[in-house]
Amino acid sequence: MQAVVMLETGAPEVLVAREVDDPRPGPGEILIDTVAIPVLYPETLLRSGAFPFPVPTPVVFGFQAAGVVTEIGPGADPALRGARVVAATAGLGGYAEKVCVPAEFATVIPDGLDTDTAAAVLMGGSVALPLLETARLSGTETVLVQAAAAGVGGSLTQLAKRFGAARVIATAGGARKGDRARELGADEVLDHTDPDWPQRLREALGENTIDVVFDAIGGSTANRLLAVLTPAGGRMLGYGHLSGSPAEVSAADLMAAGLTYTGCAGPAWLGRVAAARARTLELAATGALRPMLADVLPLAQAAAAHRLIEQRATAGTIILRPENAAG
Known part of the structure; x- marks a missing residue:
């Protein structure tokens, strides 16, 4: 073969x-x-x-x-x-x-779902579902989804409001991917190829804050985002490091404002991802999760x-x- x-x-x-x-x-x-x-x-x-x-x-x-x-x-x-x-x-x-x-x-693969679609949605969806469950959204939160035009970020953008997000702010690399993130359900999109995009985010928020960050970038960017998280309740869920290094966030950084950081990795986490595969394909079969x-x-x-x-x-x-x- x-x-x-x-x-x-x-x-x-x-x-x-x-x-x-x-x-x-x-x-x-x-x-x-x-x-x-x-x-x-x-x-x-x-x-x-x-x-x-x-x-x-x-x-x-x-x-x-x-x-x-x-x-x-x-x-x-x-x-x-x-x-x-x-x-x-x-x-x-x-x-x-x-x-x-x-x-x-x-x-x-459920009947009615084509094989290409099943292959395309499985990884992103099966990671997004346990991330959203871990976030415990209540219907009022503003969430930030990074790298929102494809993969896990694209699945999060599609499903966030279904799981209780009130407002979805996304990042994407460039205008074309920004348009895709909006098509997938983002209310606002920032270009993360701009090194000052965290500052642009602060300006866009005004007096408001972010309740949940789904962090795919890691590195120093994660630390910069702590300033826009909601005090005494804001939470960051780290599942990737597109920057090349894990989130540079310390316990002291979090304690200063009553924030939490959850690392979504390791054997137990991968078990949750595996358990979400069937549900991911079911959501795709109903059209709730698009390829x-x-x-x-x-x-x-x-x-x-x-x-x-x-x-x-x-x-x-x-x-x-x-x-x-x-x-």
């Missing part, structure tokens, strides 16, 4: 299309003929070497894949044969014509897809399509 092999950590060019042996399902596993493979921002970080890679290279790369279950391993539910699913792969094996995963890593699709590229162009993401040239999810898959 064709697959994309990561030769080593480094630039996008380390992702190379090759012929490899077909995987076979072992006990408790299923085999999926892939149709749509989402290219995810965290994959670019792992490929680049920003985080330690979990196994020796070369290896077939990829976090997720969607398609049809064609083989069932011993002990896996035989009813899954023929089902359309989106599967998580723990970072290995997803960029391939066939993907083998433990059955519990697969989420069945943010950027483009569909051949599987062999995985390196080009990574390059586009790193250049911030996309406003949505890129899907890789195996050569023989039906779109």
